[in-house]
Amino acid sequence: MWLSSTVSMKTKKSEKSKYLKAELEMSEYIFSSLKGNSMKLDGGAMFGNAPKALWQRWIMADDKNMIDIGSRSMLIQTPRYKILFETGAGAYLSPPMKKRFQVVENNHVLLDSLLNQGLTHADITHVILSHLHFDHAGGLLKEFYDGCHSIELLFPNARFITGKTQYERSASPHIRDRASFIPQLDQLLEKSGRLELKFDQDVMDLDGLEIMFLESHGHTPGMLLSQIRAKDVNVLFLGDAAPGHHWINLPITMGYDRNPELLIDEKQIFLEKAYNENSWVFYTHDYDYAASKLAYDEKKKRYVPIELVDDFNLFVV
Numbered sequence: 001m002w003l004s005s006t007v008s009m010k011t012k013k014s015e016k017s018k019y020l021k022a023e024l025e026m027s028e029y030i031f032s033s034l035k036g037n038s039m040k041l042d043g044g045a046m047f048g049n050a051p052k053a054l055w056q057r058w059i060m061a062d063d064k065n066m067i068d069i070g071s072r073s074m075l076i077q078t079p080r081y082k083i084l085f086e087t088g089a090g091a092y093l094s095p096p097m098k099k100r101f102q103v104v105e106n107n108h109v110l111l112d113s114l115l116n117q118g119l120t121h122a123d124i125t126h127v128i129l130s131h132l133h134f135d136h137a138g139g140l141l142k143e144f145y146d147g148c149h150s151i152e153l154l155f156p157n158a159r160f161i162t163g164k165t166q167y168e169r170s171a172s173p174h175i176r177d178r179a180s181f182i183p184q185l186d187q188l189l190e191k192s193g194r195l196e197l198k199f200d201q202d203v204m205d206l207d208g209l210e211i212m213f214l215e216s217h218g219h220t221p222g223m224l225l226s227q228i229r230a231k232d233v234n235v236l237f238l239g240d241a242a243p244g245h246h247w248i249n250l251p252i253t254m255g256y257d258r259n260p261e262l263l264i265d266e267k268q269i270f271l272e273k274a275y276n277e278n279s280w281v282f283y284t285h286d287y288d289y290a291a292s293k294l295a296y297d298e299k300k301k302r303y304v305p306i307e308l309v310d311d312f313n314l315f316v317v
């Protein structure tokens, strides 16, 4: 097997497209990271009980204490399938709601990122959602327009995959996390006839690409992490278990996590597994980096991210 870990950002455009074309033709599985709509969120809320004196060394906050939050999807192309993990916040929010949730761009950025790959949302065969918070599932929906009173699904040919427990939570949220879910999305997904609900340890095989779902309850009940195996390449899609590389540090959790202690225990297991399997870990909200591998730092007595990449492009042949 030949693996190219990433196309260098420094490669000249003409060389890059020539290189990409050759690799696409040879590859059985193509992994790409795609940008979606970015946001600004309160730095304190993003770092839970960590004091600002600590987290401001990692991320700069603006005068309102807001920090930049990316939203990144992962696309895997196999000979027959195009599998998208997460859709970001998208552009379905009305202008006042968009302002409230601090979504930055007006357009649906993920659709443009798909176009850059020569694809539209109609080409996607599977959308896998770790959970149904609006900043992961909002991109499923058509852009807001004046006079629009209901939400409508994009991705007309995709199966929508999420966890059963998470789906039930989204239909009946707790008052603490109600604002994070999209009202009526559960019914829309069910009505599509293309919703598939998964459980812990469920496995999908798509052209020999194996996706095993791992349930986690610390961030939100029934969130599904995806452990992906493409030949001897492993990728762990973390969802919001660690939204960026700073959260690899076990005690660092978000104020949005419903049960931070449980999440820390779960992270310990997931990260140990990723380290033992030399797996890439994929970050959905990291503003700067798409993925990394993990090393164990003997001095710090914890896992640390290494080989951080700002774009994640893998060609597995």
Ligand SMILES: [Zn+2]
Pocket (backbone or CB within 6 Å): 131, 133, 219, 220, 240
């Ligand atoms: Zn979330």
